[in-house]
Amino acid sequence: MQEKVIFITGATGGIGKAAAFALARQGHRVIIHGRDKGRTQRVQQEIMEATRNKHVDYIVGDLFLLAEARRVAHALIDRYERLDVLINNAGGIMSNICALTAEGHETTIALNLLTPFVLMQELLPLLRKSEDGRIVNVSSSSHRINAKPDFSDLELVNGYNPLRAYGNSKLFIMFVTEMLSEDLRGKGIENVTVNTMHPGAVATGFGVQSDLGPVLNALSKVARLFFRTPEKGAETLVYLAADAVVKGVRGKYFIDLKPAVVSRKYDSIENRKKVWDYCARVMASVEAVR
Ligand SMILES: NC(=O)c1ccc[n+]([C@@H]2O[C@H](COP(=O)([O-])OP(=O)(O)OC[C@H]3O[C@@H](n4cnc5c(N)ncnc54)[C@H](OP(=O)(O)O)[C@@H]3O)[C@@H](O)[C@H]2O)c1
Numbered sequence: 563m564q565e566k567v568i569f570i571t572g573a574t575g576g577i578g579k580a581a582a583f584a585l586a587r588q589g590h591r592v593i594i595h596g597r598d599k600g601r602t603q604r605v606q607q608e609i610m611e612a613t614r615n616k617h618v619d620y621i622v623g624d625l626f627l628l629a630e631a632r633r634v635a636h637a638l639i640d641r642y643e644r645l646d647v648l649i650n651n652a653g654g655i656m657s658n659i660c661a662l663t664a665e666g667h668e669t670t671i672a673l674n675l676l677t678p679f680v681l682m683q684e685l686l687p688l689l690r691k692s693e694d695g696r697i698v699n700v701s702s703s704s705h706r707i708n709a710k711p712d713f714s715d716l717e718l719v720n721g722y723n724p725l726r727a728y729g730n731s732k733l734f735i736m737f738v739t740e741m742l743s744e745d746l747r748g749k750g751i752e753n754v755t756v757n758t759m760h761p762g763a764v765a766t767g768f769g770v771q772s773d774l775g776p777v778l779n780a781l782s783k784v785a786r787l788f789f790r791t792p793e794k795g796a797e798t799l800v801y802l803a804a805d806a807v808v809k810g811v812r813g814k815y816f817i818d819l820k821p822a823v824v825s826r827k828y829d830s831i832e833n834r835k836k837v838w839d840y841c842a843r844v845m846a847s848v849e850a851v852r
Pocket of ligand 1: 596654
């Protein structure tokens, strides 16, 4: 097996950490990302000791911020000659009260859509240097259940609620994944593929800090008892990142190692383009913090 260079965001806990362990165990060169330096370094040590893989690197950055996503991407470009896999895993559901990032974006969409978009765009040249470049975006079945987008108000200035914002962000990441996949194919770029996946309902830190209101808080506490482990939740991510079987597979949504059906309820060329253009416009307005 050829060693891959794999960058995974949000690898300090939950599904990302489990995926980083599994990929390091397979012998790949894994770069973990976290937003807290101490926590990220501790996870790096843990992975290196448990897997006996010395090639575990780390990068710190707050992925609420597009400028930080740009800085993280440039740090990778400075350090590595090629990137084989980008895993956009960092993400989450926020609280009942709508919060904005320091750059003025609604936090759910910033973390789950805008910064993954920046990482994809900025890291594409590095991925193109790979013979088998892959991008895997972690989405969710919430795109089917909770999404209710308003395409003239993507950040929900009106009508915010955390589940809706989360479902929308996971729908939008699917739109941009499919669009990027088609764009790459249209340009004849065959050596970089993009896919999305849903990890299942997984017992992680997901939603634990989010105040969804008393009813949903209590329900999610009970439901977590029946959720799958982070290791199980990471299986499809690891498969899409590193398995030879899915080399060349592109533009698909996976659940439990199989292609799954994407909800087409809000899908149209026009709506996709609105999401893509919005991401591109926001990205263009932000300079990298160096
Ligand atoms: N768990 C589920 O049932 C489930 C279901 C469907 C989809 N997903 C998706 O799976 C992905 C991983 O979630 P998880 O369940 O593993 O949740 P988690 O345990 O909360 O892990 C989320 C990761 O994202 C990082 N993160 C959060 N905010 C960040 C920020 N502003 N900047 C940088 N990193 C940040 C966290 O880092 P810190 O350690 O710094 O907080 C953590 O490493 C997410 O995209 C989520 O939407 C989860």
